Amino acid sequence: MYDTYLFDVDGxxxxxxxxILNSFEYVLKKYFPARTYDRKDLVQFTGPTLIQSFSALNPEHAEQMVIDYRKYNLEHHDEMVKIFPNVELTLEQLKQDGKQLSVVSSKKNDVVMRGLKLFNIDQYFDIVIGADDVEKHKPEPEPLLKALQFYNEPNYAIMIGDNSHDIDGAKNAGIDSVGVAWSLRGRDFIAALQPTYVIDDMKELLNLRK
Structure with missing residues (x-):
């Protein structure tokens, strides 16, 4: 049914x-020591780009907040990142079936690649579109369309993600979408965004191949 799969990375x-939550907590405690942020507060910052999130809080210091976030994030990256169940199995099977796989992320390219290489899944992707490659990020269609332009004629493409920016980005690009139920915000949240499909396990993507 689909020949081209665009994947978000985080979540x-x-x-x-x-x-991500620890990185936000670190920065917020540094700049707003008198405030208390619980997990629910931190979750709301996921999805937009870092500069968007921090500009909404403190426009004057947003750029430095991004620098502080990235420094903390990189220092703790390898020890805290995990791969979700059945991700590699699914990517390997899709690739064996001749499917075209790409990454479309709002993170900087070097950090995206660091995560993919950490679990040796970078080998499955034809192209990685990150924050460095576009001017407008998801939910704008630019990053998705740029990934699709890599292929001569992608007939049936689908975006797989965990947040509103992924699902809305797919709608804006005119393609179908899959919302993952293991989203940090929960299954009900992702289902309410009305993606084309909601899956509870990555291997369910294999049911959409034909």
Whole structure:
């Protein structure tokens, strides 16, 4: 049914949830020591780009907050990141079936590649579109369309992600979408975004091959 699969990374392929939340918590405690942020507060920052999230909090220091976030994040990256169940199995099978696989992420390219290489799954992707490759990020269609342009004639493409930016980005690009139920915000949240499909395990993607 689909020949081209576009994957988000954080919260979709890789479990970076605790790393991301800890990174936000570190920065927020540094800049707003008098405030208390619980897990629910931190989750709301996931999805947008870092500069968007921090600009909403403190426009004057947003750029430095991004620098501090990335420094903490990189220092703790390898020890905290995990791969979600059946991700590699699914990618390997899709590739064996001749499917075209790409990554479309709002993270900087070097950090995306670090995560993919950590679990040796970079080998399955034809192209990686990251924050360095586009001017407008998801939910704008630019990064998805740029990935699709890599292929001569992608007939049936689908975006797989865990957040509103992924699902809305797919809609804006005119392609189908899959919402993953292991989203940090929960199954009900992802289902409410009305993706084309909701899956509870990555291997369920294999049911969409034909």
């Amino acid at each position: 979709t392929l890789l479990d970076t949830n605790e790393l």
